[in-house]
Amino acid sequence: MYRPASLVVLKMQQFHKYHVTQAMQKWICFLLSAFVIAGCNQNRKVPDVSGIEVKLEVQRFEQDFFSIDTNNIRASLPALHQKYPLFLADFVQNILGLSITENGGNADSAIKMFIRDYRVVKDTADKVFKNMASVQEEIKQGIRFARYYFPQYEAPEKLITFIGPLDAIFQTAMGKTGDVITQDALAAGLQLHLGKNASLYQGQTAQSIFPTYVSRKFEPSYIAVNCIKNIVDDVFPVNPGDKTLLDLMVDKGKRLYLLDKFLPFTADSLKTGYTQDQLQGCYKNEGFIWSFIIQNDLIYNSDPLRIQSYVEEGPYTQELGEGSPGNISLFTGWQIVKKYMEMFPDTSPETLLSLNARQILQDSKYKPK
Numbered sequence: 001m002y003r004p005a006s007l008v009v010l011k012m013q014q015f016h017k018y019h020v021t022q023a024m025q026k027w028i029c030f031l032l033s034a035f036v037i038a039g040c041n042q043n044r045k046v047p048d049v050s051g052i053e054v055k056l057e058v059q060r061f062e063q064d065f066f067s068i069d070t071n072n073i074r075a076s077l078p079a080l081h082q083k084y085p086l087f088l089a090d091f092v093q094n095i096l097g098l099s100i101t102e103n104g105g106n107a108d109s110a111i112k113m114f115i116r117d118y119r120v121v122k123d124t125a126d127k128v129f130k131n132m133a134s135v136q137e138e139i140k141q142g143i144r145f146a147r148y149y150f151p152q153y154e155a156p157e158k159l160i161t162f163i164g165p166l167d168a169i170f171q172t173a174m175g176k177t178g179d180v181i182t183q184d185a186l187a188a189g190l191q192l193h194l195g196k197n198a199s200l201y202q203g204q205t206a207q208s209i210f211p212t213y214v215s216r217k218f219e220p221s222y223i224a225v226n227c228i229k230n231i232v233d234d235v236f237p238v239n240p241g242d243k244t245l246l247d248l249m250v251d252k253g254k255r256l257y258l259l260d261k262f263l264p265f266t267a268d269s270l271k272t273g274y275t276q277d278q279l280q281g282c283y284k285n286e287g288f289i290w291s292f293i294i295q296n297d298l299i300y301n302s303d304p305l306r307i308q309s310y311v312e313e314g315p316y317t318q319e320l321g322e323g324s325p326g327n328i329s330l331f332t333g334w335q336i337v338k339k340y341m342e343m344f345p346d347t348s349p350e351t352l353l354s355l356n357a358r359q360i361l362q363d364s365k366y367k368p369k
Contacts, residue, residue, distance in 0.1 A: 046264045046265075047145075047148055049141070049144035049145055049147075049148045050144075052144040052147050052148060054140045054143045054144050054147070054155070055157045056136055056139060056140045056143065056156075056157060056158070056159055056186075057157060057158050057159070058132045058136050058158075058159045058161070059083075059084070059158055059159070059160045059161070059185075060132075060161050061084060061087060061091065061160050061161060061162045061187075062122055062125065062161055062162050062163040062190060064080060064083065064084075065080065065091075065115075065162070065163075066115055066118075066119070066122045066163070068080065068115075070111075070112045070115055070116070073108040073111050073112060074108055084160070086182065086183050086184050086185075087160050087162075087182060087184075087185060087187065090182050090183070090187075091162060091164070092107070092111070095162070095164040095165070095168050095189075096110065096111070096114060096164070096165070098110055098111070114165070118163055118165075118191070121163055121191050121194075121200060122163050124194055124198065124200070125163060125190040125191070125194060128190075128193075128194055128195065128220060129161070129190060129193075129220070132159070132161065135159075135188075135220070135223050135224055136159060138224035138263075138266075139159060139186065139223075139224045139227050139228065141263075142224060142227070142228040142231070142262045142263050143155045143228075143231065143262075145261060145262040145263070145264070146228070146231055146235065146262050149258075149261055149262075149348075149349045149350075150235055150349070150350065153231075153234075153235055155231065156181065156182075156184060156185045156186050157184075157185075158184060158185035158186070159185065159186050159187075159188065159227070160182075160185045160186070160187045160188070161187075161188050161190055162187060162188070162189055162190065163189070163190050163191045164178070164189050164191055165191075166191060166192075166200070166206060166209065166210075167209055168189060168191070172229060172230065172233055173232075173233050173236075173238050173251065173252070173255055174229050174232075174233075174252060174255055174256070174259075174330070175273065175313050175327065176313065177192075177226045177229070177230075178191065178192030178193070178226075179192075179223065179226040179227055179230060180230060181227075181230035181231065181233070181234055186227045186230060186231075188223050188226070188227065192218050193218055193219065193220050193222060193223055194218060195218065195219055195220070196215055196216045196217070196218055196219055198218070201215040201218060211315070213313075213314070213315040213326070214313065216275075217273055221270060222270065224263070224266075225259075225263065225266060225270050225271060228259060228262050228263055229255070229259060231262070232255050232258045232259055232262065233255070235258065235353075236254065236255060236258065236353050238251075239251065242357075243302040244299070244300045244301060244302045244307075244357075245293070245298050245299055245300070245301050245302075245307045245310060245311070245329065246299050246300060246357045246358065246361060247357045248307070248311045248329055248333075249310075249311075249329040249330075249332050249333035249336065249357070250333050250336060250337065250357035250360055250361065251333065251357070252311075252327075252329055252330045252333040252334070253330075253332075253333025253334040253335070253336050253337035253338075254333075254337055254352060254353055256271060256272065256330060256333070256334040256337075257334065257337045257338065257341070257349075257352070258349060258353075259271050261349060272325075272330055272331065272334075273313075273325075273327070273330075274325040274331070275325070277323075278323070278324065278325040279325075279331075281323060281324065281325075282324075282325065282328070282331045285324075286332075286335060286368040287368040287369040289320065289328060289331075289332060289368075290332065290366070290367070290368050292319070292320065293310075293332070296319075298310070307329075309326070310327070310328055310329045311327060311329045312326065312327060313326045313327050314326030314327070335366065335368065336360060336361055336364055336366045337352070337360065337364075339364040339365070339366045340352075340360045340363060340364035340366075343363060343364055343365065344363070
């Protein structure tokens with residue numbers, strides 16, 4: 001049985017303190033946290049990957065796609081296909097949802113309408129992303145670390161930017177994203193990275209698809225994180241046999257552990273998708289969160305209705321009250337995996353991925369207070 005929500009909210013009151021404390025207290029806490037985080041980064045053993053060569057060519061598909069002759073689309077496609085031999089079909093068929101081989105003109109009409117309707121989105125993206133140099137370098141650095149830990153991994157050598165429909169979303173192991181890994185490239189959907197305050201996300205239709213707790217992450221800074229998350233999924237494919245909350249937690253924890261290794265200097269709030277307040281609240285309430293999961297017999301539960309709010313994105317985890325982040329299993333699984341690696345520091349990332357969730361939990365002796 002779940003505890004009554006009112007009691008849960010009282011238990012989780014520390015999550016809410018960030019919203020009611022005085023400004024000076026909040027500022028002091030922020031400074032102390034910054035010093036702690038800085039200290040952790042300085043003490044972290046980060047390998048030197050500067051000698052690992054990485055190729056990553058940026059291709060601005062949206063620039064070429066929006067430049068085609070909309071009065072003669074069929075004749076424009078061969079040139080696009082020559083430059084994007086694999087991605088063009090992916091874009092038209094899987095992102096626009098059209099058949100590129102249609103002869104009746106329906107696909108041409110739909111492409112023409114899309115270019116017309118999304119011209120303003122493309123114009124906005126042109127201003128936000130005048131160049132992709134900083135994003136390109138951050139992704140290249142992430143790939144260097146990925147290849148350091150997994151030398152046999154063949155990383156994509158292209159970063160393709162595109163503009164797709166607002167609801168073009170891909171399901172990944174760590175959540176939904178507008179960025180995807182294709183047959184030969186990392187692909188970034190710029191329509192979902194224009195900045196959280198972009199007018200595109202403020203309308204009623206957009207809010208019905210992407211409420212504020214989702215659209216606040218539509219920042220340019222999430223492109224590299226999402227691309228490296230896709231590489232994590234490429235290195236560590238999803239196991240369809242994972243059913244229990246523990247399985248799903250530890251799976252997410254492994255992925256976040258890899259993401260932390262691949263992006264060691266990226267803020268944890270970006271990697272988790274939590275706000276800074278939510279992340280701090282998780283650490284302050286770590287013992288309570290774990291006790292709640294154990295006392296409510298959730299750890300080995302595989303009922304989707306019972307565990308859904310713990311493993312999926314939301315404004316908060318309903319059973320834990322407002323102020324907690326959605327997808328709390330991401331945080332808890334990460335702490336379990338980190339604790340295991342503290343106990344067994346010589347475990348390679350590749351070996352870690354092969355261990356089952358029960359073994360990791362048992363051997364980690366995870367019992368936060």
